Amino acid sequence: MRIRALDSIRGLLLLQMTLDHFGKPISHYLYQCFGFFSAAEGFFFLSGFVGMLAAASKSVKDPTQSWMRWRAFKTWRYHAVTLLCLCLASYWFLPRVAYIFKSLHQHPFTGTLWSATLVNTPEWLDVLPLYVVFLLLGSFVFPLFVKARRKRTIFLLWLPSCTVWIATQFGLRDAVNALFPAWISHGDFDPFGWQFVYFSGAAVSAWWRLARTVESPTSTLAVTIVQKSTPALLIALLFCFLWSHQFIPLELPAPALVDKFSVGPLRFANFFLFMLTICWVVRTWPSLLDFRATNVMGRHSLDVYTAHIVFLYLWMSVPNSIRYHAPWNVLVPLAACVLLWALAKAREPRKQ
Numbered sequence: 001m002r003i004r005a006l007d008s009i010r011g012l013l014l015l016q017m018t019l020d021h022f023g024k025p026i027s028h029y030l031y032q033c034f035g036f037f038s039a040a041e042g043f044f045f046l047s048g049f050v051g052m053l054a055a056a057s058k059s060v061k062d063p064t065q066s067w068m069r070w071r072a073f074k075t076w077r078y079h080a081v082t083l084l085c086l087c088l089a090s091y092w093f094l095p096r097v098a099y100i101f102k103s104l105h106q107h108p109f110t111g112t113l114w115s116a117t118l119v120n121t122p123e124w125l126d127v128l129p130l131y132v133v134f135l136l137l138g139s140f141v142f143p144l145f146v147k148a149r150r151k152r153t154i155f156l157l158w159l160p161s162c163t164v165w166i167a168t169q170f171g172l173r174d175a176v177n178a179l180f181p182a183w184i185s186h187g188d189f190d191p192f193g194w195q196f197v198y199f200s201g202a203a204v205s206a207w208w209r210l211a212r213t214v215e216s217p218t219s220t221l222a223v224t225i226v227q228k229s230t231p232a233l234l235i236a237l238l239f240c241f242l243w244s245h246q247f248i249p250l251e252l253p254a255p256a257l258v259d260k261f262s263v264g265p266l267r268f269a270n271f272f273l274f275m276l277t278i279c280w281v282v283r284t285w286p287s288l289l290d291f292r293a294t295n296v297m298g299r300h301s302l303d304v305y306t307a308h309i310v311f312l313y314l315w316m317s318v319p320n321s322i323r324y325h326a327p328w329n330v331l332v333p334l335a336a337c338v339l340l341w342a343l344a345k346a347r348e349p350r351k352q
Contacts, residue, residue, distance in 0.1 A: 011294025048201025126187025165196035
């Protein structure tokens with residue numbers, strides 16, 4: 001079961017992440033433009049949501065969800081090849097980004113080992129490893145979601161993910177990282193925090209699927225409550241938007257509440273309100289967010305995201321006299337988005 005609007009939204013999120021990563025002046029207007037969260041949360045949430053839909057549709061022919069482990073291996077290959085090529089390029093002819101791969105240049109053998117096992121993840125190369133880990137974990141968790149026939153079961157399956165996320169707010173990642181050599185780069189994203197976004201997407205997808213297939217007074221009541229709460233959600237979302245952009249005279253929340261790396265509580269709550277609103281829009285007007293250009297990018301998100309990393313490193317290697325000045329700091333990011341769309345389009349199977 002594939003929902004075209006979701007692919008389109010994933011494509012939009014990829015474009016926003018690309019423009020964010022290329023920096024100012026465009027990122028000044030796009031980064032966290034809807035509140036205390038970024039496009040990355042949406043991408044991981046939708047990956048879990050769409051992955052759960054795929055798991056449900058493939059459960060008869062592939063009950064163990066082996067396709068997820070194959071997808072994880074494919075993603076690992078993309079990451080490994082990208083990391084190897086960029087590491088060698090930084091050593092030979094991209095000296096401006098060599099500092100990012102310092103751990104690998106100074107520890108070639110052990111650095112390669114830790115990188116292959118996704119422990120060492122240099123800057124900008126820490127998202128695909130997360131996706132690999134979540135896919136592997138999902139291949140064991142998603143079959144349980146598919147078999148769930150009660151919403152209580154879905155909640156119990158989601159609860160461990162929530163527990164780990166709560167623990168990471170109190171330093172779980174630092175305790176685990178202390179077990180590894182100090183020179184290892186663990187990336188910016190906390191896997192113990194971001195898994196919560198991914199598996200929350202899967203849990204919502206499982207709940208939505210169960211509500212559509214199992215008719216009961218409880219299911220009908222739950223759907224009615226969600227629908228009637230939409231106005232309140234919109235008001236809360238608007239409040240967070242105005243608060244985050246300082247349009248209302250309130251002191252900004254404590255950094256721990258909106259921390260990006262561990263997905264702070266207020267950050268996740270604000271993001272979840274946004275996703276519920278998007279779900280309402282898709283449910284009410286299915287074609288409103290379905291754009292052909294971004295749809296193709298969403299369907300080939302792995303290729304697009306990997307290519308965007310390469311473009312980003314090439315851009316970081318450009319002299320500052322070009323990188324931080326107009327018109328190049330506007331034209332180059334826009335050109336990169338066009339090239340990413342062209343890549344996704346080229347990956348489309350040709351019609352016979």
